[in-house]
Amino acid sequence: MMETVRICGLNVGRIGMQAAVEMIAERAKRRQGGWLALLNLEMVARAKKQPEYFELLKQADIVLADGMPIVWASNKIGLPIPERVAGVDLTQRLLADTFDFRISIIGGENPSLALSKIGIANEKRFQIDTGIVQADATGIARIEAMLKEHDPQLVFLALGVGKQDIIASKLKAALPGAVIMGVGGSFEMIAGIKKRAPRAMQKIGMEWLFRLMIEPKRLWKRYLVNYPPGAIWLMRCVREEKRRLRKEAAAR
Secondary structure, rough: OOEEEEEOOEEEEOOOHHHHHHHHHHOOOOOOEEEEEEHHHHHHHHHHHHHHHHHHOOOEEEEOOOOOHHHHHHHHHHHOOOOOHHHHHHHHHHHHHOOOEEEEEEEOOHHHHHHHHHHOOOOOOEEEEEOOOOOOOHHHHHHHHHHHHOOOEEEEEEEOOOHHHHHHHHHHHHHOOOOOEEOOOOOHHOOOOOOOOOOHHHHHHOOOHHHHHOOHHHHHHHHHHHHHHHHHHHHHHHHHHHHHHHHHHHHO
């Protein structure tokens, strides 16, 4: 069983990239399925602002640390996560390593180009839909019917935080044999349509600054207005979890 650390009420897996790839591949192979959420500061900030979104995230079967702030929080709590499991890297690894799985990709900008960059032809085992996706009952019913026809083992929802989480939470009951992941803009970055921060900036948790410099008009509010309350809540969560763990230890 995967060890976890509780961060802001969510049990986050204490595993790194290789272990994550192996776990997901095994679940897909055995048709165990489940919704895998890749937690970052944007999601923490949204959960703080929107209680309904926080309750939604609690429905995820697996939560892994996509953002460096989540890794840092685990270190402060004393139950460290070995490394960040970045959605872009995880997506690329799974696509490259799981050659025999049926895979569905919903959303994203030119996923076929991303596949070609990895060296994968758009084979029959891939189902790609980049049409407009609505997170209402009609839109989800359309996606559900389409996915059931393909019967995927892995589903990548490249729809952005919020929408992809709502849809994943609805699909997991309808597709119990599929691992469903929200991967945001991963395919654009794999394809080279959008630039990714240099590795050094990623390691110190400054990827957001690089993206802000690239797209200031689109991202300034997200990073400069929405993120700070999330960061403050994350720090409070760390303090509360440390206190809880100390009380538990003293009661033993």
